[in-house]
Amino acid sequence: MSNSPPTWRRLWGDATAALHRARRSTWVDLLVVVGLAGLLYGLIDVATQWTAPRRLSVEIDLSPWALPQYTLLSLARGLVAYAVSLLFTLVYGYWAAKDKVAARVLIPLLDILQSIPVLAFLPGLLLALSSAFRGSNVGLELAAILMIFTGQAWNMTFSFYYSLRSVPHDQQEAATLYRFNWWQRLRWVELPFATMGLVWNSMMSMAGGWFFLMITESYRLGDVDFRLPGVGSYMSVAVDEGRVDAMLWALLAMLLMIVGLDQLLWRPVVVWAQKFRVEEGAGGPAPTSWFLDVLRQSALAARLHAWAARTTMRLPVRRHAESAASPTVATPWHGLTFVAFAGLMLFLGYGAWKLVGLLASVPGREWLITLAAALVTLARVLASTALGTIWAVPAGLAIGLSPRLSRIFQPVVQVAASFPAPMLFPMVVAVLAYSHVSLGWGSIVLMLLGTQWYILFNVIAGAMAVPSDLREAARSYRFSRWQRFRYLYMPAVFPHLVTGWITAAGGAWNASIVAEYVSFRGNIVEAWGLGSQINQATAAANFPLLAVSVLVMSTMVVVFNRLVWRRLYELAERRFTLSK
């Protein structure tokens, strides 16, 4: 082996070179064309769905052959919503980062939007939009996309905003010194710097988006059917008809969609984004993507890429002559910013005024009942978070601390975390009904189903980040299992755990809307709480009560965030950070 004859090596070299040429063949181009065509078909399909006359109830073909089309519909909704989220992120984040006055309103607003349970708005939104577009399905589709958008946009926007704000000072100065205009600055300095964060947050958002999509696709209010054709409604119809085979097909379709999206979209994007890594030197092996490797063989894709690079390079490059543009002010935005800002403030003020009018009509007794219901739901949220913590912390530590286990389990957990739990709700409700568990307790299980993964995921990440020298010290000083847990793992993981809690509790509040109010075999099953009250108020068209419920829930969540989660987070930052 070690002294192979040079002729052998020459032959081998010739062979690889020949292979190399062969790989640059046209079949990859063909694949690219087919992929693009498929995408186009999906969009057209969605468009025809939108403009079709309004259905009174969803018609689902439970044959597995119809499933690919439903999956494509769900996928298209998710992707359209993601595109909207990305656009929103770029505009809102850029605006907030460049305009200091606006940022004072925009950022707290974003913080509130991020923490309130947006699903509380779903029943009202569906009602409003479906009556606005009476003749077609546009209203329902819009509601679905809006719902997914609200599940996706906020963390992406925050990430983009903070990236823009933390562009290194010297890079800013260099951009100013070489007279970049705002577009060049964005294209060459700010976007590259923000890309890594944006990519990771996009992946998280997309996973969160499926949660909202499954809920909106299978939502029924009283006897009104708001379901949209898609994987979510396929599942809910399958459960209604007790078709186990169809349920399994739906699960498989969802899994395939998640794995496919990961392999065909996110992995390539992550690998591509590696070139924007700021720190030098590698931390761990570089990620790889077979699909990107294939794409890079395509001459067509290469030409498309070159064309895109040329065009964006040439975009509105209007050199301005002033010698020193301040790095934070983008000149062409001034007037526009002011108008938009004023519009936003007017809109918010008007909304607040109308709301006060609505709230005033609600009697005090109903306020009290709402508050009590909110406390019950809060208890359920905390119970589900606690249950999740009890199993996810030991499991997460075991996985994260062992390289072997994390190699095996990380992909599994990743898929499980992106799998939308609401899709399983009908099945779980059936099991609960069969074993005579009341929904009051059962709803805790439903919430847990959706949120435990956030805790597990964060604990694994925290455990993997425990520095090896601290672990080695614990070993060399013979810490017992309990001492390791108490003095090393728990403190090291704590900041990650708090992040997991915040996300999990937020998800549980959202889930309460569909966990406390479930339609099962044509009947509505309820558990008393704020989640079910929101549904009831909407079904009874009791809009003042709906407004009160949504307001109480939002306030409750925001206040709880400020008083509990944020303090825990600050404690974690102060005491348990490993960075210094």
Added chain:
Amino acid sequence: MQQATSAATAVLHQPNGSLCEASGITHDFALPNGKHLLVLRDVSLAIQPNEVVALLGPSGCGKSTLLRILAGLIRPTAGEVRYHDAPLVGLNPGAAIVFQSFALYPWLTVAQNISVVLTAANIASTEAATRAAAAIRMVGLSGFEQAYPRELSGGMKQRVGMARALAVDPEILFMDEPFSHVDALTAESLRAEVIDIWSSVESNPSSIVIVSHDIKEVVYMADRIVILGANPGCIRSIVVNDLPRPRDYRAPAFLEMVDRLHDIITGHELPDEPVAAPPRLPCMEPLPDAQASEIVGLLEYLDARGGKQDLFQIASDTQREFGRLINIAEAAEMLDFVDTPKRMVILTEKGRQFLQADAAGRQTLWRAQLLNLRLFRDINTLLERQPDHRADRDFVLETIILNMPEENYEKVFETFVRWGRFGDLFAYDETSESLWLA
């Protein structure tokens, strides 16, 4: 008075008497890609009572691994460690480690960091308190008990690390480059304090094993100096250092000892023999891990100092670890830009030509020198023969693995690309992992 013995005849057969003895230690690490990297080969070493042993070597020679094997943190792939003449199973019962990175728990105070290891050793809380207090006093940390590690400087953090180790009353104190993250002045005083604590014969630690790449530190502290070589790690020689204590950095005997170590290291790492090498070397030379800019820097340095300088003087002038500087000098010698008789580094005629040339001329000369090396010549021939003058990274890796199986091939490849790019010999695209003629 001082004697150097070769590894083979070193303290292999010390019946009993020794505190801790490693024999025939071989160790390899599994790399993420499934290959194995040999870090230690057939190392034998015994630690006697009441001595300070230093493990000295360039980075990557496995000295920290050897320390961890002696402490029982790592189980060697082959070979045996004995403690008080009984085979070591698991952790070494008489050992405590002071870590290079301190390894303090950031969420515990100084006092808690110390008391927690005493709790772990099942020491009753009253005794633990007295011991912790004694350890804190011993390293001069009184008054800092309630501070968190992040409030302390590097030197103070390492005092906590030392107090923690001393609190468990170890028979052998293992120190893994303990002062390399501490500023030079503080390190000086810490060294003296460690020797003070060690020198009281009636109390522990009986012996100290210290890993270091700092020759003066080693001469100041150690009774025996174990010089290790890299690729794979092995003992080159063991030097007995019986200078009287307290030692003075400027004493002639001290400087003489430093000098001797310099000679021994250069004798191993930059041997003088292969001067009369045949024009076409039969085997492929491994590329030392050195950047082109460092090699040019070395040439400029020499040129500004009359063309010759002592290797260790250069290391201290340029504030580089000597192992690193040896790599650079070795690389420059491979390219014929310097000669390294004994410890001297001397600019050659080629080196002078290189310095006098303009940027383009330097590149031409660099390219010509690269093509004298077989790895570059072979790959270059291959690229010329290819119709599209291209080759994959994997092909070059394969060539490296076939010809120098003991090297870290990814490191060699990295150097290969850097040197090749510097000479404009070929271009390399990281994303497609392909190499082509420039």
